[in-house]
Amino acid sequence: MDREHLDAAIVARGRQFFEAIGDEAPSVFKKDWWTGKVMAACMENEQFKVQLFRFIDVLPYLTTAESLGRHMQEYFGREQAVPAALRWGVKGVGLGGRLAVKVLGAVIRKNLHMMARTFIAGETVPETVRRLAALRGQGFGFTLDLLGEATVSEREADAYAGGYLAMLDGLEQAQPDWPAIGGAGGDLDWGHAPRVNVSVKPSALYSQADPAEFDGSAAGILERLRPIYRKVVGLGGYLCIDMEMRRLKNVTLEVFRRLRSEPEFRAYPHLGLAVQVYLRETDGDLERLLAWARTEGLPITVRLVKGAYWDYETVIAAQKGLPVPVYTVKAETDAAFERSAEVILRNQDICHLACASHNVRSVSAVLETARALDVPEDRYEFQVLYGMAEPFRKALLKTVGRVRLYCPFGEMLPGMAYLMRRLLENTSNESFLRQEFVEGVEASRLLESPAAALARTAGACGDGPATTAGAAAGPAGEEAGGLGPFGNHPFPDWTLAPQRAAYRGALEEVRRHLGRTYPLFIGGKDVTTGEVADSVNPARPDEVIGRVCQAGTDEVASAVAAAREALPAWRDTPPRERAAYLVRAAGAARRRMMELAAWQTLEAGKQWDEAYLDVGEAIDFLDYYARQMVRLGEPTPMGCVAGEVNEHFYQPKGVAAVIAPWNFPLAISCGMCAAAIVAGNCVVYKPSGQTPVIGHTLSQLFREAGLPAGVFNCTPGRGAVIGDFVVEHPAVSLIAFTGSMEVGLRILEKAGRTPPAQAAVKKVIAEMGGKNAIVIDDDADLDEAVPAVIHSAFGYQGQKCSACSRAIVVAPLYERFVERLVEAARSVRIGPAEDPANHMGPVIDASAQKKILEYVALAEREGTVVYRSDVPAGGYYVPLTVVTGITPAHRLAQEEVFGPVLAVMKAKDFGEALAWANATRFALTGGVFSRSPDHLQRCRREFRVGNLYLNRGCTGALVGRQPFGGFRMSGVGTKAGGPDYLLHFMDPRVVTENTMRRGFVPMAEGEAAAV
């Protein structure tokens, strides 16, 4: 194949398309239409685009004129300020006030509905079937897709699958009336393609899909997909499995392979899969897929698309610190499209190609490559989205004949997500359609080969494609030598089989080391004691994780003495050197990532994600505090006056006692210890009695980092025996505590007493409980709010101080929320955390179990328990519980449960919801789901908690991004992982030097005075 010749042919083909298209614009860009005007406004004004998109997003929830009017005003300003584009077609505006807004709102709603109809084939099956018939009459094939809400529960997955089956019923009835397209006779379009062609979104078929649980997720999807496919097969139809977010890509590939190769379906050829070329992984995926098809001898179909979630994938990767999985330069994606198409065309014997693009260059390339490779025409077809690029689809139909329209159908409300994606595509700067039809970019540029475009762009902006995302890029490892900017440890990527295997391997490895005996660590030496306590697996209490030596007051006293002895040298160690120890400890933790997480799964009952992120947070604390200390270690000049030099700097407080909880057994322990240590204090660390083995791993990390003896001491023991002792010890200057309010207040009280022998007023850093609320406004996006509440309330069994334990729902949305929530809750699988199929595990111990069960019983008395799960036998399980009818007067609205018990409260309006949210003694985290700009703004100030989250769940604060901690009874107003945190571990000092001697001042200062 002569590349140069081929490229010339592609360009020539493209020019023919352009000629065929002529001056005709797609309907969305026609400016004599409302849609066209609005699109034009969006393309001119980014701010308007943002507001409009968000307004469109919320519109289906605005069911009253009041609500519609209010949002109009919040998004676009007062009536007069509403942009002309939006007001177009509104008659009688100028009446002023509420009436005008009402009229305007109604017209806009109607117009947006019309706009949606541009892209959506119909709202009901009969309507859609009629539309499909009409399209077929024009010579277009179709593939039908059912729009849907996000599937947050198994019942919703059932409903979605049911919708598909109903849709197929409708098609089944209509099919006989449809003559085949292409005039080849028989039942097949163009002589080879089924007339009924449907696309299905796998994520909608299983609410609990999770990349960590690879097999189970595939099985869950298949369970509902199989009846649908069976029906398709029965109709002689074709099914394409759509590809959505990368998160489920590998699971979807697995679903395809399994379905395609199941004995029942092996013989039936009409199963396809969408492949997104914007993913960097696609080259490999495609190669493996084709190899598999060839090995199995199973012909397949691939719908080749560029990918519709670019923003999402980019942002999520950035937020998780993962490599950006998509190409960041458009031409790279275009090149990948041509590359993948060629690969498929070269494998046409085993793989049929559906080329799905509106890009004239891409389509021309496929067409000309196919011809150059002599690919038979029945081995490839072209697909175009319904409602888009109509002039092009006509030209395409005229040229190649085999054009299929991708037709979504369904209700307006669930269709919004789809509409948004289409609007994004049409108005993005890099949209081919925008460039072609709006910007009027010249044909030679539009038809340029992707390679040439890449070379040109690289030349122009001088940097190659980025591979990692924004600021979160690259953990600054110890190898880096100096300390670069801080970045969070990346999230796990369970889509990758090696990561899953590594975790399973780590669990096995850890299990081989269970039951060992662990000493104390004092003054750089292991110390054993007579008393030993067992730590057990909460999912299997007869499994002993480790036997841990227990410190008594003697051991604590010698640990304090060791810390005291180490203090002078350590506090005078330069901050930069102290920081280097932390970076080394972070390196050690990174190397043992999976193993450290696995200990948590077994000792603390943490799910894979939870355990991994806990270790990641520990690493973050080490990396972050190291950098903060380097910053704070530099003396700051104060004032600027000749003849005097003032320096403000910090020194450590002395010996610090760290009393840690079990729920973030490594992260919080590590954070408090690391902060104390890097600030120059010496630490006596008491890990939680529930997770002492994990506490021991922290010892190991600091040992590996080479901390001088006595700087870090580890004394596990019973709180009742050593708690007060260490708090009251006169040599202890600082107590860093995270745990319950009761214990925290006790420590504060004891530390408040200063006996004569004590060197310093004791400083207490106490992070205590929470009774956190998520407010669901009446315009909340339930697709996001329901999973966020589920995750915030039941993640790690609700055993987080940040956990959501109250969902406060504004009345109009109450019923819908509760219904979806309960079904979502019902879908959560419960069992040992080591099995990623279980999204909820056991609580930490029998005492927690007992206490939580008492609250479950209280829930029965105080409200209506609308859901109470079953629990597995054996471990310390408690039922996942949802209780409604709770008001601020109830104990369940006031007391921290620290378990999977969610109180749902119905507030009459947003103001009441906010007031209720604030109406506890705690002030730790909170969340708000709202799409009202004013309400969001109001919350920022009035929802008074340490960490407030707008439109996301209320757990999962990240070091450096969401400095964590609350006030009132939730804590003393420190912020772990924030810029001020280390200040609490130090005392400020100022040194002032009079630099004038005998009237002589060194020049620099003298000059400053003279000018």
Next chain:
Amino acid sequence: MDREHLDAAIVARGRQFFEAIGDEAPSVFKKDWWTGKVMAACMENEQFKVQLFRFIDVLPYLTTAESLGRHMQEYFGREQAVPAALRWGVKGVGLGGRLAVKVLGAVIRKNLHMMARTFIAGETVPETVRRLAALRGQGFGFTLDLLGEATVSEREADAYAGGYLAMLDGLEQAQPDWPAIGGAGGDLDWGHAPRVNVSVKPSALYSQADPAEFDGSAAGILERLRPIYRKVVGLGGYLCIDMEMRRLKNVTLEVFRRLRSEPEFRAYPHLGLAVQVYLRETDGDLERLLAWARTEGLPITVRLVKGAYWDYETVIAAQKGLPVPVYTVKAETDAAFERSAEVILRNQDICHLACASHNVRSVSAVLETARALDVPEDRYEFQVLYGMAEPFRKALLKTVGRVRLYCPFGEMLPGMAYLMRRLLENTSNESFLRQEFVEGVEASRLLESPAAALARTAGACGDGPATTAGAAAGPAGEEAGGLGPFGNHPFPDWTLAPQRAAYRGALEEVRRHLGRTYPLFIGGKDVTTGEVADSVNPARPDEVIGRVCQAGTDEVASAVAAAREALPAWRDTPPRERAAYLVRAAGAARRRMMELAAWQTLEAGKQWDEAYLDVGEAIDFLDYYARQMVRLGEPTPMGCVAGEVNEHFYQPKGVAAVIAPWNFPLAISCGMCAAAIVAGNCVVYKPSGQTPVIGHTLSQLFREAGLPAGVFNCTPGRGAVIGDFVVEHPAVSLIAFTGSMEVGLRILEKAGRTPPAQAAVKKVIAEMGGKNAIVIDDDADLDEAVPAVIHSAFGYQGQKCSACSRAIVVAPLYERFVERLVEAARSVRIGPAEDPANHMGPVIDASAQKKILEYVALAEREGTVVYRSDVPAGGYYVPLTVVTGITPAHRLAQEEVFGPVLAVMKAKDFGEALAWANATRFALTGGVFSRSPDHLQRCRREFRVGNLYLNRGCTGALVGRQPFGGFRMSGVGTKAGGPDYLLHFMDPRVVTENTMRRGFVPMAEGEAAAV
């Protein structure tokens, strides 16, 4: 007088001088000499110059080879690193190690001694007299000046005066042998000038001189000057009163006027005065002086000089926030010289002129102006410094004949200050001598008229002369509108008669308002109570300052309720608006400056300076915290990841109780209240029971600022009645306290208990006591150390938490220090603070008096009381007490006295001194006087106190420059007036918004992710 013609004549005259000088360089610049080499090195390398000057400064104290060697190394590095210039003349170096350093040290000491001899006419009277005779033999007159240490006590003043008399005895004996110069016959040189001519420094004659005490200072100087002058008159000699720092300029003018016009001396004409033209005030001073002479009909003499304390005056003004009193551009001073000279020459009938300058242009100008004005030759003469510009003085002698050399004599050690000034002059960039003899600047430039030079420089650098100093310039007033950068309120300038008069006026005004009744201030309203307590003048306990209503628990409860009620609106008031209230309060305080200070003098017994600076500090707190809050009020973005926006900001803690002390009755009260208020809290303020009327003035300031009702409430009352109540009140979230350790610890303990009704864990900001030490190293400059210790220990009767109560002296300097210290202490006058003659006043009340007297008695038991002053009758006076023989084991080394009792401790070396300094429960302030770079460096780290001062006293921290506060038992590690202070009054919050909706992220963030 034709200016143009005159200027041409000046230039011509100058050229003649240059011709006469030829190529001859002054000895200090001769490079074949050690001095010349060192000067050259200084001019090349600023850093070396600094080190050398400092080394010269300390050299006289380096009495052992060890000490000399150590300092050599510290200042110049290891032996090999000592600059070649310094090593010149050293033989046998290269032996290495201690011996080499010893040899080097000895040679350098000898060379420096030689260098000093260049400028100093002799070390003893006989030697000096011989030298003077030789100079007279060459045709030069002289004026003799006695070098001296700073006079820190009356005994030293006596000694200095005695030295003068001895000097005069020597001259008396020699005079008969001296033929008159100028061949006019008779006893007078040049026919009109006494042969004996001496200069005297008035500051050396009275140790307690103080611009605030104008009359007394003049009288004190005159008392010792009169016998000297009487002796001069007896010798038929001439006396010139030298002018030193501006601080005593007006007093010196007054001394001159009084002495000149006293009946005993009126008839004797030979009294002169030095006038410094670099002072901007000089034009006016000179005019008034001449007018006075004319009115009195008394001929006078003026020695016109440019001024030798430019660095000092500039720096001190900058540090005090005062206008720079000197011209900042050299040409301005040159112009002033010519201007003043002309004024004097025009008044030659009443005023004789001594033109004292090495500047060829200035001298030529005087010469030509005198000729142009036909001034008789006996009405002006020329003076040149001994040892400087020898070629010029020769040329001058040849030209005009009447040349007098200014000859210092005395010991090397006290001469160092003089040597330093000479070195500075010779090596400064603007030195005429340097320009002429070293830089080789061309004659036309050197002879340029000052006006022309000014025009040229202004053109070149584009800015006019500065009038205020550096960063401390200009208090940002409310009138300024916005908030400019913070600057401290200026210090008082008691040299100005209107300021002194204003203070006296304010005292009278306040006294007219004594005895009023003061209500509480609650919820914006005055509230009176049945119980009223009297506040009295501690210097005169029968004088009632005010009758103050006393709050009981009911009143405090309603104040808390009022604060609570005001809170929601206040905490939501934008930080910038809250800051504006503080700026308005600062404006109100500025307008009432003197009156507010006067209240303190009467109610708290504060000296003028102390009272004024307290009000200034209150203003500083208002101005500073306002700006800090504006800074902290801006939310800080956290992290930088697409799709999420994190904002970190602060909210107030709630209702704050402010419990204030009496010793900084406005400043500390105002600081704590202002911080709480501007941070958004509402305040219940309990002023000290000793200073409730001053507390009331704070109320007035906040009322004047227009604070909303309830934001600030004032409830004076007895601590025993309301203290615990307000601390334990469940609605109080924050307690800001400054006072004793006992009360502070009690508050901490009570606040540590959190009853169920309490909303938040109480935050306590406690500033408590100190037991502060100043360490006197063996190389300390006692001229500075002794006054600093006196001021730090006895200023405001030692009633400062920052006060020095221990002087720890390194053994070799112990005897000299104690001797000078005791004499200095003996010189402190004690009496009511309203009389500025008294540098110590009464303590606050009878109970303080009793407690301090107990410590004085303890001092007798624990050590040796080396000084115990008498006390005036009537008020709450205690003796100023100095006790030696104290070690860390004594109570006097451990307990806070809070009165004028200073324990002196003798440490064997610097290490022991540091260890002792740290050996108390407190850690507030400290000071070190040392000229060892290594020791100073070591202190920075190892002298562990909140505020450490190197080579200055340990009191007087300024807002924004020396953030104030300590740790251990001195406080909880906050820093008033520092950048972190407001953080303690607030809780941090973070709001995180997920900005992605339906996969769509607003462009700015999306782009960030893509790049």
